[in-house]
Amino acid sequence: MSSTPDPALALETRQHEVDGDLHWFELGRRDFLKLFSGGLLICACAAKAVAQESGRTHGSHELPKDVAAWLHITEDGNVTVFTGKVEVGQNIRTSLAQQVAEELRAPLESISLTMGDTDLVPWDAGTFGSRTTPTMGPRLRAMAVAARQMLINLAAQDWHVEPSELVAAEGKITYPKTNQSLGYGELTHGQKLVKVIEDDPPFTPVTRWKTAGTPVPKVDGSAFVTGKHQYTSDMSRPGMLYGKILRPAGFKASLASLDDQAAKQLPNVTLVRDSDFVGVAAPDLWSAEQALTALKVQWKVPPQISDRELFGYLKANAGKSDQEPPKVTGSVEKAVATAEFKLSQSYTVAYIQHAPLEPRAALAEWQGDNLTVWTGTQRPFAVRDELAAAFRIPSQNVRVLVPDTGSAYGGKHTGDAAIEAARLAKSAGKPVRVTWTREEEFTWAYFRPAGVIDIKSGALRDGTITAWECHNYNSGPAAIDVPYNIANRLIEFHPVDPPLRQGSYRGLAATANHFARESHMDELSHAAGIDPLQFRLKNISDDRLRAVFEAVAEKAAWGKQKSTPGRGFGLAGGFEKGGYIATIAEVEIGPAKTVRIRRIVEAFECGAVVNPNGLRNQIEGAIMMGVGGALFEVVRFDNGRMQNPHFSEYRVPRFKDMPQIEVVMVDRKDLPSAGAGETPIVGVAPAVANAIFAATGDRLRAMPLKPG
Amino acid sequence: MEAIAVTVNGKQHRVTAAQDEPLLWVLHDKLQLTGTKYGCGEGQCGACTVLLDGKPVRSCLTRFSAAAGKHVITIEGLEQNGVLHPLQQAFLREEAFQCGYCTSGMILAATALLGSNRNPTDDEIVRAMNGNVCRCGTYPRIVAAVRRAAQSTQKG
DSSP: OOOSOOHHHHHHHHHHOOSSOSOOOOOHHHHHHHHTSSHHHHHHHHHHHHHHHHHHSSTTOOOOOBGGGTEEEOTTSOEEEEESOOOSSSOHHHHHHHHHHHHHTOOGGGEEEEESBTTTSOOOOOSOTTOIIIIIHHHHHHHHHHHHHHHHHHHHHHHTSOGGGOEEETTEEEETTTTEEEEHHHHHTTOOOOOBOOSOOOOOOGGGOSSTTSOOOOTTHHHHHTTOOOOGGGOOOTTOEEEEEOOOSSTTOEEEEEEOHHHHTSTTOEEEEETTEEEEEESSHHHHHHHHHHOEEEEEOOOOOOGGGHHHHHHHTBOOOSSSOOEEESOHHHHHHHOSEEEEEEEEEOOBOOOOSSOOEEEEEEETTEEEEEEOOSOHHHHHHHHHHHHTOOGGGEEEEOOOOSOOTTOOOSOHHHHHHHHHHHHHTSOEEEEOOHHHHHHHSOBBOOEEEEEEEEEOTTSOEEEEEEEEESSOOTTOSOOSOOSEEEEEEEOBOOSSOBOOOTTTTHHHHHHHHHHHHHHHHHHHTOOHHHHHHHTOOOHHHHHHHHHHHHHHTTTTSOOBTTEEEEEEEEEETTEEEEEEEEEEEOTTSOEEEEEEEEEEEOSSOSOHHHHHHHHHHHHHHHHHHHHTOOOOEETTEESOOSTTTSOOOOGGGOOEEEEEEEOOTTSOOOOOSSGGGTTHHHHHHHHHHHHHSOOOOEESOOOO | OEEEEEEETTEEEEEEEOTTSBHHHIIIIISOOTTSOOSOSSSSSOTTEEEETTEEEETTTSBGGGGTTSEEEOGGGTOBTTBOOHHHHHHHHTTOOSSOTTHHHHHHHHHHHHHHOSSOOHHHHHHHHTTOOOTTOOHHHHHHHHHHHHHHHHHO
8 A cells, every 4th residue: 555656656647747838828917927937937937847747657646545435335235446547458347346356245336436536536546558458457456355354244233243254245245144135325325435445455366366367348238239338539518619629730839920801700600819829619520620610810930850860869969867777787898709609780760640449538618717638538636637737737736637538649648639629618718628629639649669779699609698788869768678598788769869759658768678688689699699588588597587488489389381482480478567578479471571560479477467358469469469569560750740641641450451460478376467458559560571581581670660 | 491201210300400411310310310420521430331212221321301201210120019120129139239339221232132132142242241341340240140140130
């Protein structure tokens, strides 16, 4: 139950900080003058600092230890669980409910989750970094155990018996001797359960799980197949207007001139200009678009680099990381000098987009100085603080609610659409919904960082790796460490002032670092003349990593079929965020060197499995998404402008790209459950690159992989 | 703007909208049939797929006037008397979604496929559905769901 900052969480949140707000408001002349009259200016700065701090660590947020903050039982026995985590397709609404049902001994159908409503749930840093399963799971389990113990005590008092004589099951406390029983709702009468939990109460052993650990279906699945679920972009409020934002002609642009005469003539249109923010709100989307088109605008776009210059720029502008000093063990220099063979190679990854199918959306409504915003975000409390800072109101005046959202993949950390909708609603005096277009989503959301990764290594003829030096420029430090036994190593992350607005992405830099490392391992194994699997096993001492490599090799019958010029097999693996992964790809090379991924076999181990079907879905989905980053996805940009902001130009995986996918889930009931939304993506690109090499002899060191 | 008559899921509506307004906006915002989703506005993702006189169309690229006098079926029109359509049941059984945002479009596209081909092969499913994007990557499950629905309607 400790609320001390977790170093892993701190690293995640630093990585997730998105540089640069899209908007800064003057909020009208009076507010503007007030802002610069001293006191309030300091106030506004302080609010921003607090906002950043709260996103970084638990900061001043002491998480509640009383059961009532997390769990409520109504008189009819229904259980509401409160959590700041949000559902974006990763299925935690189901997996968390399973864990509560398990520990509370209540039917799964009686459990419902209130998620991501900042007025109702305890503060939370956000849903990212595969943290829900390892942190929120145990927290809710602890509350459920405590609640169960309290219910037993209540019944024991009622019946004048010892608590140890009572049994909790199926949402009831039973006294087996007399067969008396009372439902949880009858015991609590809907009153708050007041108990402060200081220590972790005893959890039910995983081997005795009945509800957790089983493949129960997604709890509200029927709402999705019937179209009844309301995403933010489906919501409306009485009198609601539709908002559109006038987007700049390029990144970092400033507004040079605006002629709004024609737009002003249109009926029922609210026009808002605040600093460089220009937007419209109208009773329907069509009228809002007409108004936007009627605006005559000129932007000044400063000269900026293009994607062709990107990797040179990243290396030339590398800084030293004060937060991530180089990790040095032994002496790489000496080890390389005495190595029997050595390699030095450079790998790159492109900027890519999350492209969640539901674009950013928000619906904002003001009541006086109180603001309510529905929006699809992974960080409701951080967005609440962003809104408070943008409008210079206290955070407690802002309520953010997150309906289950049309995916995120790390792309929905910021409150851009929320701020835009709230700004328009403030002027319009009515609720406003803003839904970004696909082009806006591709252009004005942030990107997965591009990067350059240089690796230098040395090894002995027998396959022992003796030296490893790795420099990652800009893409990030996640999974930068080498999971192999290497005596001499130097590993360093170099942050760069990035040319594009960048932030979190599923797996963070673990994809880039695995691509570089596992490609390099493949190169070393070929240089040593040792089978890539044997080469890795020789250098592994971590049993969990060994286990997934052996499991995937067995499932794929590694080595049975030799690679040919038309067909190649490649292997990759590693671990990150508590999950262990090994991937084998089989590729087919077409006549014009086209690559078709025929089959991907992946072994994954993340401790005790909470929901096998949900986990399998995540692994399959991560593999499918990984195919995009491996083969197609790249953001092209030039002079501050996106060159391919449409699905017709930005290629995402489709049905035809679907390989045969085989998943081996290694269930370790003896180990705590870890998150699984991210790590299953990291093995795909290097396994495919290594398979392409096995078939063609071409070593591709840039993601996306472009043969020929 | 003018009032145009359109039949959606068997019900007649008169909607005031511009002739060129996308059918998607009329369905989603004016008729509150929010199961039909905006995904890209350029016919590239299929999230807005509806049936127009039985044929699958991208409602984001279909002008409202083109739907005048025709019959539109949206995801809300598939359930009959509280019984889910076999494709809806199959998507649930296979759990062929994660975030669910593409699901309406997937189910409508698959409805059109099974309407013209009652027993498609996996290759035919892949070809017919290739214009629909699932960013969560549940493609193998969607193929399995379409196969399951085809089998269940054959039996029925």
